[in-house]
Amino acid sequence: MPPLRPPPPRLLLNNVSCMRNAQTVLRDINLSVHDGTALVLTGANGSGKTTLLRMLAGFSRPSAGEILWNGHDVTSSGVFQQYKLQLNWMSLKDAVKEKLTVLENVQWFELLEGKDGSRAGPAIELMGLGRLMNEKARMLSMGQRKRLQLARLLAIDRPIWLLDEPSVALDADGTRLLEYIIAEHRKKGGIVFVATHLPIEIEDSMSLRLPQRFPRRKTLVDLVH
Numbered sequence: 001m002p003p004l005r006p007p008p009p010r011l012l013l014n015n016v017s018c019m020r021n022a023q024t025v026l027r028d029i030n031l032s033v034h035d036g037t038a039l040v041l042t043g044a045n046g047s048g049k050t051t052l053l054r055m056l057a058g059f060s061r062p063s064a065g066e067i068l069w070n071g072h073d074v075t076s077s078g079v080f081q082q083y084k085l086q087l088n089w090m091s092l093k094d095a096v097k098e099k100l101t102v103l104e105n106v107q108w109f110e111l112l113e114g115k116d117g118s119r120a121g122p123a124i125e126l127m128g129l130g131r132l133m134n135e136k137a138r139m140l141s142m143g144q145r146k147r148l149q150l151a152r153l154l155a156i157d158r159p160i161w162l163l164d165e166p167s168v169a170l171d172a173d174g175t176r177l178l179e180y181i182i183a184e185h186r187k188k189g190g191i192v193f194v195a196t197h198l199p200i201e202i203e204d205s206m207s208l209r210l211p212q213r214f215p216r217r218k219t220l221v222d223l224v225h
């Protein structure tokens with residue numbers, strides 16, 4: 001019997017580089033990402049974390065190399081239409097509709113997906129916003145808005161999560177909840193990318209620290225130490 005081959009990675013980054021304004025932001029990134037994987041991206045401000053997430057989302061094309069999903073280039077037009085349905089993107093621009101209630105904000109995303117809106121309530125409850133379900137979103141604090149974004153992730157339920165600074169503004173409880181939903185998502189085979197400056201506990205995660213792009217100059221912080 002021939003030896004069993006490991007399954008091909010769900011996502012493969014082959015020598016991915018990115019230029020911005022004639023400067024190299026990312027150089028030769030290589031990653032194999034299988035179902036259930038979490039990757040924590042760290043690095044100084046401007047090191048390219050969001051840029052990499054945007055490329056993973058297919059929003060921008062690598063200037064060299066390729067990103068393959070099931071062996072197909074994610075930026076090729078036929079593939080992108082399918083690939084984008086796999087993605088749940090969460091960024092600092094939260095796209096929360098201030099005039100809608102918390103519930104409507106989540107249901108609206110679900111309806112855009114062609115779903116019936118029934119997952120919104122349980123997702124909001126899980127994220128600890130049950131008592132605010134019928135409040136207008138403009139009433140929410142920063143951390144509550146973040147929890148609302150996380151409720152949207154849960155309600156839409158796509159396999160690949162691209163999370164840019166997901167724990168900013170969350171309290172300790174909120175961060176634990178975030179860690180919990182990431183763990184549960186991975187148990188179902190979901191893939192999670194997290195770009196962060198804040199500590200986050202994700203069991204068996206891969207980590208990628210992007211190098212500082214420019215030699216560091218002396219800053220005020222150096223002068224006061």
Ligand SMILES: Nc1ncnc2c1ncn2[C@@H]1O[C@H](COP(=O)(O)OP(=O)(O)OP(=O)(O)O)[C@@H](O)[C@H]1O
Pocket residue numbers: 020021025043044045046047048049050051052
């Ligand atoms: N739309 C753009 N056009 C040109 N350059 C850009 C654009 N967006 C980002 N950049 C540049 O790309 C580099 C990487 O930015 P990016 O936002 O990916 O960094 P980051 O690691 O996410 O930073 P931070 O920790 O501050 O969020 C920066 O030098 C930034 O100025």
